[in-house]
Amino acid sequence: MEITQVVITGAGGPDRLAVRRSALPAPGPGEVQVEVAAAGINFADILARQGLYPDAPPLPCVVGYEFSGTVVAGDGDDAGLVGQEVLGLTRFGGYSSALNVPRTQVFTKPAGLTHAEAASLPVAYATAWQLLVVQGGLREGDTVLVQNAGSGVGLAALDVARHVGARTIGTASAGKHDFLRARGLDHAVDYRTGDWVREVRDLTGGHGVELVVDPLGGESFRKSRQVLRPTGRLGMYGVSAASSNQGLRGKLQLAKTAALMPWFHPVPLMNDNVGVFGVNLGHMWGEVDRIRGWMQQVVDGVGEGWVRPHVDSSYPFDRAGEAHAHIEARRSTGKVVLTP
Ligand SMILES: NC(=O)c1ccc[n+]([C@@H]2O[C@H](COP(=O)([O-])OP(=O)(O)OC[C@H]3O[C@@H](n4cnc5c(N)ncnc54)[C@H](OP(=O)(O)O)[C@@H]3O)[C@@H](O)[C@H]2O)c1
Known part of the structure; x- marks a missing residue:
């Protein structure tokens, strides 16, 4: 499947973000494939682009820890999830129009949230x-x-x-x-x-x-x-x-x-x-059960009314540099998201 991604091409300013095409393989065992509707930006992504984030993958790379979208393919038992709207955590690669992610890292999107709000949550x-x-x-x-x-x-x-x-x-x-x-x-x-x-x-x-x-x-x-x-x-x-x-x-x-x-x-x-x-x-990827427990409390909190994700602004992939600059200038309040 052909996808688009926002790539950090090298360490530096917001101009180091570029949209590139790439190929996504079928999901592997235990994975689902999600068509991404919105990807959350985190401050760690800014530091990664600046070359100041030791956990980032080697450059050039695609960062992004969270997303919201629709499951389009799954392996084995997970095939039943196809068509379901989900939000989730990913170990990088969130700035993509679609991605493969372990089934354990996705959660049913509360119906009352937009994809931008859901991507702001994890x-x-x-x-x-x-x-x-x-x-x-x-x-x-x-x-x-x-x-x-x-x-x-x-x-x-x-x-x-x-x-x-x-x-x-x-x-x-x-x-x-x-x-x-x-x-x-x-x-x-x-x-x-x-x-x-x-x-x-x-x-x-x-x-x-x-x-x-x-x-x-x-x-x-x-x-x-x-x-x-x-x-x-x-x-x-x-x-x-x-x-x-x-x-x-x-x-x-x-x-x-x-x-x-x-x-x-x-x-x-x-x-x-x-x-x-x-x-x-x-550094909690090995503690999936704990994270799932916390995330379930949070997702339930949406229905209970105390979890109120706030989207400051939303930018298309080709304006990802503006989104990063907006955050660095301290102008954002709450979350900034990217949309493919
Ligand atoms: N350890 C973890 O697991 C974890 C997870 C998520 C986030 N974090 C950390 O938590 C912090 C917030 O993350 P986030 O993604 O929620 O942030 P964010 O929404 O991108 O926060 C942006 C805000 O940070 C403030 N800020 C403080 N120092 C700044 C600086 N030197 N340059 C620009 N803005 C600065 C500004 O607000 P004001 O000027 O109004 O204060 C700015 O509007 C970051 O340090 C991030 O790395 C850690």
Whole structure:
């Protein structure tokens, strides 16, 4: 079958994305073939294009961790899925008009969602669930600080926190605060201009928060650790601060972000009664049953009304570079998707 894909042709700016034709074989054992209607973009794709994402396949490559579409072929028992609308996770290759993916990585698309909304769901909500519920142990009445609250994962984290019954503080560029409050965020903080550590302390009567989820990396992890209440946890899950398009300067930015990462010594952690943990959903492919359990809760959450995927914008494959540039310019709120 002939397909179209958005290929990262080399490390660099958004102009390194190009549409190419390619051939897709029949699905292998345990796989289904999905005609893709929408593919979600994640910040990791931006870092991959910049040459700053160690997990990315060798260049040139096709990235994309998630999609929504229709099953067009299946192997054995899975042939019964043909015609079903699904959303799913894929280990790269999501920026394709069709793909083959293990049957275990697809889920029935809730009928009430558009394909763009469904493609916005898997990575953001599975990551948020792992961060807040599974490892973060967030409970009703706790306060959580969601760094980068206007991102895809950030909005999902707000939905999960509200579902749990926690109070939410979120950081984002100031232009996103009204939107975030309208989504139900309790307190919006501008982390780019003010002293957000003091602001979070003030908002919590000096106590600090039970949980921080932080994808910024570098110095931000050190500051996030400072606003933990005794028994609090810091969940670290990204290095957005390293993002840069500028070749050698990009590598220096990455090195600087890495150099500013704190070392958490066990003794102060014990003495302060706090914990730190990391999350990388992209290293969970061997834990299919766990992911399926989390994803089922999320898919059920759509019907229950607490999972509300928000599509910022949608771009056709031949404008993928504009989509990446839009995200890098910090103009997106929620998810940006590509359509073949
Ligand atoms: N570990 C995991 O399993 C996992 C899974 C998914 C995502 N992540 C990480 O979570 C973070 C959010 O991912 P996402 O896909 O949800 O993000 P996204 O929706 O693409 O987020 C874009 C937003 O990030 C903020 N941002 C912060 N630093 C930035 C920078 N240096 N350049 C551009 N934008 C920056 C901007 O919002 P504001 O300026 O308003 O804050 C921007 O609008 C990323 O670090 C990503 O790598 C990790």
